[in-house]
Amino acid sequence: MYSICLIACQTNTSKQDSSTTGYLKHQTVPDSDTENTLKLVYTGNMGVCLEYDDKTVIIDGLHEYYDKPYVYPPETMVNQLIKGEFKDFSKIEFCLFTHLHGDHFSGKYAKQYLESSDEAYVIGSSQLMKDVVTLHTKLDSMSSRFFPVPYNKKAHSFNATGIKIEAIQCDHTNPKRHNKTENIAYLVNLGGYNILHVGDTDWSLTREPVKTLDIKNKTLDIAILPYWLLLDDSDISQVNDLLAPKHIIATHIPPDFSKRDQKELRERFSNITLLMQLGEVHYFEK
Numbered sequence: 001m002y003s004i005c006l007i008a009c010q011t012n013t014s015k016q017d018s019s020t021t022g023y024l025k026h027q028t029v030p031d032s033d034t035e036n037t038l039k040l041v042y043t044g045n046m047g048v049c050l051e052y053d054d055k056t057v058i059i060d061g062l063h064e065y066y067d068k069p070y071v072y073p074p075e076t077m078v079n080q081l082i083k084g085e086f087k088d089f090s091k092i093e094f095c096l097f098t099h100l101h102g103d104h105f106s107g108k109y110a111k112q113y114l115e116s117s118d119e120a121y122v123i124g125s126s127q128l129m130k131d132v133v134t135l136h137t138k139l140d141s142m143s144s145r146f147f148p149v150p151y152n153k154k155a156h157s158f159n160a161t162g163i164k165i166e167a168i169q170c171d172h173t174n175p176k177r178h179n180k181t182e183n184i185a186y187l188v189n190l191g192g193y194n195i196l197h198v199g200d201t202d203w204s205l206t207r208e209p210v211k212t213l214d215i216k217n218k219t220l221d222i223a224i225l226p227y228w229l230l231l232d233d234s235d236i237s238q239v240n241d242l243l244a245p246k247h248i249i250a251t252h253i254p255p256d257f258s259k260r261d262q263k264e265l266r267e268r269f270s271n272i273t274l275l276m277q278l279g280e281v282h283y284f285e286k
């Protein structure tokens with residue numbers, strides 16, 4: 001049984017020397033000894049399932065067909081993930097969604113996940129809760145395992161054994177069109193690895209939340225970013241000044257992303273992985 005608590009808190013004041021950042025050891029075939037290794041599997045668009053030991057967190061990973069430029073997981077893969085039967089990934093403790101757009105979130109799958117276990121927890125904006133609620137038949141029993149993130153520019157913490165999650169407002173890209181869409185950024189600590197997932201956003205909208213999360217004074221191991229934050233040479237300083245991650249994971253990549261563009265990203269950032277093949281698995285070690 002997990003003890004879950006929701007605390008609205010101000011900036012974490014613990015300091016760490018950011019000059020100690022280096023590279024993570026990254027492999028696509030694991031060593032025989034995977035102790036201390038962080039695993040990541042790509043579940044389409046910005047979807048990743050992360051696991052350390054038997055602690056598993058999925059972010060934007062349960063979604064359905066939305067439109068042609070978006071990779072999405074087939075139902076069999078979703079069922080395996082929900083049951084903890086996908087490759088060597090175990091059951092998911094937390095399912096996080098950055099926002100309600102269909103290339104990031106499926107109310108149907110969120111409901112299936114909540115129904116799969118009494119120890120399944122979903123975190124996301126309250127907007128997403130409304131969508132899930134409309135699909136719920138047994139809302140009362142499950143809503144206690146659905147944690148809405150207040151959209152108030154403060155960091156909100158969720159803790160369970162071996163997993164620490166901080167969630168914060170990080171507005172959706174193109175506010176003119178999407179100003180009503182609440183987008184949440186997540187900082188997940190899994191087995192001592194700090195992983196940031198920002199959802200659909202832009203650098204200008206990321207600055208404040210990242211400062212509130214005090215990312216620069218924590219050592220960020222992995223930054224999971226939409227690819228459009230990485231397309232220009234000026235983005236190098238944005239990445240370094242705001243996040244300084246040991247490793248970058250580029251996501252939201254359309255299936256027709258050209259070889260030339262892929263090469264350009266790899267040349268611009270030496271510590272980058274482009275997620276393009278559904279189900280591809282990556283192993284990281286400090």
Ligand SMILES: [Zn+2]
Pocket residue numbers: 099101172200
């Ligand atoms: Zn979106």
